[in-house]
Amino acid sequence: MSKSFSRSVRHTGLISALIMAPCLAINAGVVSAETIQAQLGIAPNVPPPITRTQPATVVVNLEANEWVGPLSDNNNYEFWGFNKNVPGPMIRVMVGDTVEIRLKNHKDSKEAHNIDFHAITGPGGGASLLNSEPGQESGGKFKMIIPGIFLYHCATASPSIPEHIANGMYGTIVVEPVGGLPKVDKEFYVVQSEFYTKDGEKGETLEFSFENGLDERPSHVVYNGNASSLVKNPLRAKAGNTVRIFLTNAGPNFVDSLQILEQPFDRVYSEGSLTSPPAENVKVTKVPAGGAVMAELKVKAGTYTIVDPVKDRKDKGALGLLKVD
Ligand SMILES: [Cu+2]
Structure with missing residues (x-):
């Protein structure tokens, strides 16, 4: 478990097609990949394309929130979401990266929340590692092995998973293939x-x-x-x-x-x-x-x-x- 995790972290772990050792330095003499903070895109903005050629450990800090905000010009709604925005931030990484997710559930939340990443290969897309009661924080490390554009969403069963999604608990993670995507304007x-x-x-x-x-x-x-x-x-x-x-x-x-x-x-x-x-x-x-x-x-x-x-x-x-x- 990373020492950088706060004491309130309840779970941490690592899921991929192959379970990784909890340290990135696989063999003596091999230098760990660099650790960087994820640049998050608040819709409709997109994080910048990946220009790295080497995989990194990418730290993603997310917070589950419950708040009242505008759903239309006529009405507000009681949203649940990530980083107080619907949708949650867009995350952009590349194949080979290790993504370290830290999910904090705001102390004022009434519900527990977690995240199921469709980009993650493994049971529940990591959700079981990321369960966070109000005021608590969870974390996990996940190796990105499959490129694509993927939904992430809360998958807490109480009161029901569709309710967490319908209230706004989702976002997008893009896993770029090796070599990146074609450049656009x-x-x-x-x-x-x-x-x-x-x-x-x-x-x-x-x-x-x-x-x-x-x-x-x-x-x-x-x-x-x-x-x-x-x-x-x-x-x-x-x-x-x-x-x-x-x-x-x-x-x-x-x-x-x-x-x-x-x-x-x-x-x-x-x-x-x-x-x-x-x-x-x-x-x-x-x-x-x-x-x-x-x-x-x-x-x-x-x-x-x-x-x-x-x-x-x-x-x-x-x-x-x-x-x-
Ligand atoms: Cu939730």
Whole structure:
């Protein structure tokens, strides 16, 4: 166990396809990989691409929070999330890195929280190591062995895993393949998700509805945790830029359809795979619940409309803008 962990750490451990020794120096004479602090991207911002050529130990500090904040122009909501933002930060690492996750659950939380990383090979995606009661901290070290774009989410069973997800406890981790991703001009981080609220008047703070969740009847389908996040604050690029969107579908129920009304995507890396060749010239791509996509297009001047065109989802918030100067 790392000495840098605080005394309140309850669990620590290491999961990969091969269980690693708790020290990175495998043999005498081999120097440990450098330890660096992760640069976290707060949506729609993306952490910078990996320029390292050697794996590192990347420390990621996350905090579980419960707070009241705006879900739409009309209503607040009782969010649960990571680092007091929905979605939680985007984490960017590379194959071969050891990711050291430290999850603190804020002392004012009412619930226990943890994290299941879809990037992690092993039982529960590390969730059992990261269980944190209010006011406590947990940690684990995980070796990244599979490249791709992956969801991470809280997987605490009480009151139910879907409730933790539906309240906002998710984010994205990108594990770059060796050699990195092709360079582009602009990158954006977007998470689509559903919220299931009880009815409420304008101005009221809305509460989670377990029944509407069971019935798969969301009141809101949104990008980046708010029904007007990408309309009030459009994504911005310049004419001639190649734009890359990392879009994760946190669900918890719907399969998303991702479309830009004005132009097909030049390339779509489906289902979060960064090692399969991209599909080219795609107008609408689907993103399963718990899945992700990397979609790229070269843009001209104008305003582009990002939308999930299914039924009335755009009226529930699944609408965004990309403005190109
Ligand atoms: Cu949780």
